Amino acid sequence: MSKSFWQDQLQIHEKLCFLAxxxxxxxxxxxxxxxxxxxHVYCISExxxxxxxxxxxxxxxxxxPHQTIEDPLIIQIFGKDPEVFAKAAKIISDPKxxxxxxxxxxxxxxxxxxxxxxxxxxxxxxxxxxxxxKALDEATHLPISVKTRLSFDGNQDLIAxxxxxxxxxxxxxxxxxxxxxxxxxxxxxxxxxxELQKHVDIPVIGNGDVExxxxxxxxxxxxxxxxxxxxxxxxxxAFLGKKHFETDTWKxxxxxxxxxxxxxxxxxxxxxxxxxxxxxVATKGEKKGSLEIRKHLVQYIKSFPGVKEYRxxxxxxxxxxxxxxxxxxxxxxxxxxLLKRPGLGEIE
Ligand SMILES: Cc1cc2nc3c(=O)[nH]c(=O)nc-3n(C[C@H](O)[C@H](O)[C@H](O)COP(=O)(O)O)c2cc1C
Numbered sequence: 507m508s509k510s511f512w513q514d515q516l517q518i519h520e521k522l523c524f525l526a527x528x529x530x531x532x533x534x535x536x537x538x539x540x541x542x543x544x545x546h547v548y549c550i551s552e553x554x555x556x557x558x559x560x561x562x563x564x565x566x567x568x569x570x571p572h573q574t575i576e577d578p579l580i581i582q583i584f585g586k587d588p589e590v591f592a593k594a595a596k597i598i599s600d601p602k603x604x605x606x607x608x609x610x611x612x613x614x615x616x617x618x619x620x621x622x623x624x625x626x627x628x629x630x631x632x633x634x635x636x637x638x639x640k641a642l643d644e645a646t647h648l649p650i651s652v653k654t655r656l657s658f659d660g661n662q663d664l665i666a667x668x669x670x671x672x673x674x675x676x677x678x679x680x681x682x683x684x685x686x687x688x689x690x691x692x693x694x695x696x697x698x699x700x701e702l703q704k705h706v707d708i709p710v711i712g713n714g715d716v717e718x719x720x721x722x723x724x725x726x727x728x729x730x731x732x733x734x735x736x737x738x739x740x741x742x743x744a745f746l747g748k749k750h751f752e753t754d755t756w757k758x759x760x761x762x763x764x765x766x767x768x769x770x771x772x773x774x775x776x777x778x779x780x781x782x783x784x785x786x787v788a789t790k791g792e793k794k795g796s797l798e799i800r801k802h803l804v805q806y807i808k809s810f811p812g813v814k815e816y817r818x819x820x821x822x823x824x825x826x827x828x829x830x831x832x833x834x835x836x837x838x839x840x841x842x843x844l845l846k847r848p849g850l851g852e853i854e
Pocket of ligand 1: 526527528529530531551552553582611612613614653682713714715716733734735736737
């Protein structure tokens with residue numbers, strides 16, 4: 507990948523649509539699950555410690571290898587020391603991992619992260635933030651991007667900060683429309699993000715409370731794209747919009763698409779659950795995979811009838827075979843309803 511990667515992508519897509527980086531979610535299995543349904547999505551990994559990557563070969567070898575379907579894959583890292591970032595960049599850039607870009611976390615509001623000088627604390631340590639981007643940009647041929655927030659506590663200048671990042675070599679910046687102090691409270695506000703795009707040349711991506719693809723396209727306005735996080739839980743269809751249902755791949759499903767939301771059939775949900783569980787166990791092993799899959803599967807079955815009983819079983823399952831049994835049981839119990847859409851109330 508070259509430094510002009512994002513500009514090149516904007517020649518292909520009118521707006522860039524991203525899976526937001528989410529710790530505890532955005533691993534290989536999650537990304538594969540999203541891309542299976544929505545191949546146009548750019549995936550950013552959950553964040554990894556730059557320090558961890560340089561000190562543990564095991565970490566690099568467990569989080570950087572991925573499947574072709576996830577490409578182009580962006581790896582997000584956090585830290586505070588430019589030199590450490592530069593070393594981590596060298597590891598990530600190894601051609602054997604085929605990574606497309608490196609994103610720097612400058613938005614995480616978690617107390618522990620902020621106290622140690624990582625994440626959103628870089629919004630108040632601007633010079634360190636700029637030094638990190640510069641060190642990364644010099645250390646790798648990959649494009650560097652930054653994900654941050656409107657400000658730390660309302661007292662910082664977003665435009666000056668983003669201009670500094672751009673000058674240091676950042677090729678794209680994503681802004682979550684909340685301050686770090688707000689964490690996840692209140693509503694995301696894109697007003698200052700729209701304004702920012704007028705003051706920098708690099709693409710600006712808007713993030714926060716985007717419900718689905720069409721909502722993202724609407725909210726993006728003058729921005730170069732949008733990012734969806736929480737709405738993708740158990741819902742890879744969040745990345746599909748009106749235009750996708752006009753294509754050959756999706757046009758037969760258009761009756762499940764209402765007001766920007768796709769309501770999958772029961773059969774599609776079960777298939778997605780099977781796929782996600784299979785990929786998680788394949789990448790993390792039976793023990794870890796079958797525990798981690800619990801939180802994902804209950805999201806997929808949010809609109810299932812008789813949800814309580816199955817939810818309970820899925821969150822307490824101890825093994826992959828138990829998970830598979832529950833999914834199979836659902837398939838058998840509702841065998842006559844596999845083409846129906848629970849979210850549209852087609853199953854009592
Ligand atoms: C469970 C969870 C984990 C997250 N982990 C990260 C992370 O590793 N890196 C990051 O930049 N943001 C992280 N975020 C923030 C999201 O990327 C995103 O900015 C936020 O959820 C707002 O977008 P949304 O309203 O579409 O979810 C996380 C959010 C959630 C809910």
